[in-house]
Amino acid sequence: MFSNSNILGPLFWIIMGVLYMVFITGLVVWLKDLNIKMNWWKWSLVLLWFILLSIIIAGGFTLIGENEMRAGLLFIAVPGAVMIVAGVALSRFLFRNRHEKQNN
Amino acid sequence: MNKIDRRKFIKSAGLAGGALSLAGAAGAGYSAGADKDSYTGYGRTNYGEDQFFNRKPFIVDNPTYVKKGEPVRITAVEDIFKRNGMLSRLMFSRGDIEPAWKPADGIDALPGQLRDYYKANPGALEEFIKAMEKGRAQRANWEKYRDKYFIADAWSTAHSSPIRGRGAFPAEPRDRPEKSDFRGVNKVKLEPKSPSHASELIKKICYSFGASLAGIAKVKKEWVYQGSLRGVGREDYEVPSHWKYAIVIAVPHEWDSMYANPTYGTSYDAYSKLRFIAGKMEVFVKELGYSSRPHVPPTSYDLVMPPLAIDAGLGEQGRNGILITPELGANTRLAAVTTDMPLEPDKPIDIGVSRFCEKCKICAEECPGGAIDFSDKAETVVRGYKRWKIDQNKCFTIWNSVATSHARGCRVCLSVCPYSRKNNWVHSFAREVDPRDPTGLVASGLLAMQKKFFNYPGGQEYLPPPDGNNRTFGEAPEWMKTDEWFKI
Ligand code: SF4
Ligand code: SF4
Numbered sequence: 001m002f003s004n005s006n007i008l009g010p011l012f013w014i015i016m017g018v019l020y021m022v023f024i025t026g027l028v029v030w031l032k033d034l035n036i037k038m039n040w041w042k043w044s045l046v047l048l049w050f051i052l053l054s055i056i057i058a059g060g061f062t063l064i065g066e067n068e069m070r071a072g073l074l075f076i077a078v079p080g081a082v083m084i085v086a087g088v089a090l091s092r093f094l095f096r097n098r099h100e101k102q103n104n
Numbered sequence: 105m106n107k108i109d110r111r112k113f114i115k116s117a118g119l120a121g122g123a124l125s126l127a128g129a130a131g132a133g134y135s136a137g138a139d140k141d142s143y144t145g146y147g148r149t150n151y152g153e154d155q156f157f158n159r160k161p162f163i164v165d166n167p168t169y170v171k172k173g174e175p176v177r178i179t180a181v182e183d184i185f186k187r188n189g190m191l192s193r194l195m196f197s198r199g200d201i202e203p204a205w206k207p208a209d210g211i212d213a214l215p216g217q218l219r220d221y222y223k224a225n226p227g228a229l230e231e232f233i234k235a236m237e238k239g240r241a242q243r244a245n246w247e248k249y250r251d252k253y254f255i256a257d258a259w260s261t262a263h264s265s266p267i268r269g270r271g272a273f274p275a276e277p278r279d280r281p282e283k284s285d286f287r288g289v290n291k292v293k294l295e296p297k298s299p300s301h302a303s304e305l306i307k308k309i310c311y312s313f314g315a316s317l318a319g320i321a322k323v324k325k326e327w328v329y330q331g332s333l334r335g336v337g338r339e340d341y342e343v344p345s346h347w348k349y350a351i352v353i354a355v356p357h358e359w360d361s362m363y364a365n366p367t368y369g370t371s372y373d374a375y376s377k378l379r380f381i382a383g384k385m386e387v388f389v390k391e392l393g394y395s396s397r398p399h400v401p402p403t404s405y406d407l408v409m410p411p412l413a414i415d416a417g418l419g420e421q422g423r424n425g426i427l428i429t430p431e432l433g434a435n436t437r438l439a440a441v442t443t444d445m446p447l448e449p450d451k452p453i454d455i456g457v458s459r460f461c462e463k464c465k466i467c468a469e470e471c472p473g474g475a476i477d478f479s480d481k482a483e484t485v486v487r488g489y490k491r492w493k494i495d496q497n498k499c500f501t502i503w504n505s506v507a508t509s510h511a512r513g514c515r516v517c518l519s520v521c522p523y524s525r526k527n528n529w530v531h532s533f534a535r536e537v538d539p540r541d542p543t544g545l546v547a548s549g550l551l552a553m554q555k556k557f558f559n560y561p562g563g564q565e566y567l568p569p570p571d572g573n574n575r576t577f578g579e580a581p582e583w584m585k586t587d588e589w590f591k592i
Binding site for chain 2: 001002003012015016018019020021022023025026027029031032033045050053054055057058059060061062063064065066067068070071072075
């Protein structure tokens with residue numbers, strides 16, 4: 001990465017770390033405002049989903065960077081579609097939990 | 105109010121942070137894919153730690169090749185280059201002299217070794233004659249393709265220059281190994297602290313000379329040619345007793361041109377690199393006070409390289425007949441230096457290449473000549489070992505058919521192999537996980553993706569019209585495209 005600079009590479013990963021933290025902080029507030037109660041395994045599921053999504057996107061773009069456009073796009077599209085379905089299922093599960101809690 | 109604004113801000117920042125981190129992942133991925141440093145052997149340094157695969161978990165006591173029957177040493181006539189050389193000398197005599205043999209004379213009129221070979225291999229002679237015809241057409245057609253492949257051809261010729269004629273390096277041995285391998289050996293000889301110290305030093309020196317991989321093997325009799333010895337000529341001989349160990353060296357072809365096989369790539373870039381490394385290693389070992397003899401491409405070998413490299417723990421043999429290493433895949437070219445220096449041999453590895461090849465067959469599907477075996481298992485017994493059969497004669501016909509200035513090779517089977525991929529996180533993940541999976545499911549999953557996601561033109565497409573469309577496996581790098589640099 002940034003082959004002509006040994007400053008930009010580490011800086012990039014620091015910024016990436018900050019962005020992930022900002023995302024998680026925002027997510028905590030979103031979930032609180034939506035009245036969704038979280039515990040350790042629900043958090044694990046949500047974070048796992050996001051990490052997998054990041055990996056799939058990074059993987060697809062790695063192949064695109066290798067000049068394998070078709071492979072890269074399919075790499076994003078096929079597992080990406082699975083991730084979207086998984087994401088919808090996960091959010092429905094979290095929301096259903098919220099309703100149950102509200103009904104009680 | 106203030107509180108609500110703060111919450112809203114954190115929530116919006118969170119959304120933006122999520123989106124940006126995904127964009128960052130895309131950028132990091134793209135950069136990893138495009139990075140030239142992730143081409144093994146072309147990284148920032150030959151000592152680069154991330155260049156090497158950790159072989160330790162895959163070390164085995166016995167090499168992965170399978171013995172079947174009594175091992176037999178390879179004879180000169182079984183080597184396609186030597187065989188074709190013998191036949192060509194008979195067919196295309198210099199000057200006004202009548203050719204010593206013409207196809208019309210038939211197989212029986214050929215001298216002993218050649219006659220026996222062609223009798224035992226029906227169709228091989230016809231294939232050679234076909235290759236010659238294709239070669240004539242190739243040279244006649246070159247004008248049509250010359251401009252397009254102008255840089256590629258010049259690049260290849262430049263790489264072949266240290267291989268040709270009197271200035272070739274290293275020089276060919278001029279007399280018996282007992283003499284030539286000891287010529288110039290330093291009278292001062294220091295004893296290594298241990299064979300393991302000696303091996304470690306030798307490998308470090310190999311890397312400093314530009315080798316991507318280096319390993320040490322004991323010389324086994326069955327890997328030594330019979331009936332033809334460089335510096336001596338045609339004669340049967342015992343393996344010289346000072347050929348105790350072989351320092352085996354591997355380098356890849358320049359990766360971008362290799363992906364653009366058959367027409368943009370060349371064999372000579374790796375060959376010339378290997379010759380320099382092995383030639384310098386010959387001198388280095390002699391300076392340490394030990395005998396040495398380099399065995400280098402294209403044809404200056406007294407030993408068969410792939411099994412020697414398997415013994416040296418560099419990799420395993422693939423369906424395509426080529427050594428597959430975890431770092432370079434099938435983009436692996438080999439040379440060796442035999443010596444009597446006391447060295448510690450490396451152990452072979454098992455990363456599951458044969459198991460993968462049983463399912464894969466991509467090289468066989470993509471081979472323009474149909475020269476690679478499609479059988480599920482490697483069952484053909486060649487000189488006492490099981491392997492997938494490669495029809496060298498059909499392969500040679502393709503060298504003479506693709507749109508190059510002369511029979512410069514094809515190498516499509518190197519490019520298409522799923523093991524010949526960059527040293528970046530996506531492929532490293534596959535390399536690390538597949539050999540550790542006893543179920544074979546990872547291999548099946550990877551292979552399904554490989555076949556469905558990647559573009560494989562199909563064997564015939566690599567040939568020039570009317571048989572194909574001069575396709576290459578990957579796109580040629582921009583520095584090889586003539587129209588980017590010249591007025592054509
Ligand atoms: S070099 Fe070409 S023709 Fe020869 S085996 Fe490989 S793919 Fe086939
Ligand atoms: S292309 Fe497939 S079958 Fe051929 S050598 Fe490579 S892994 Fe084996």
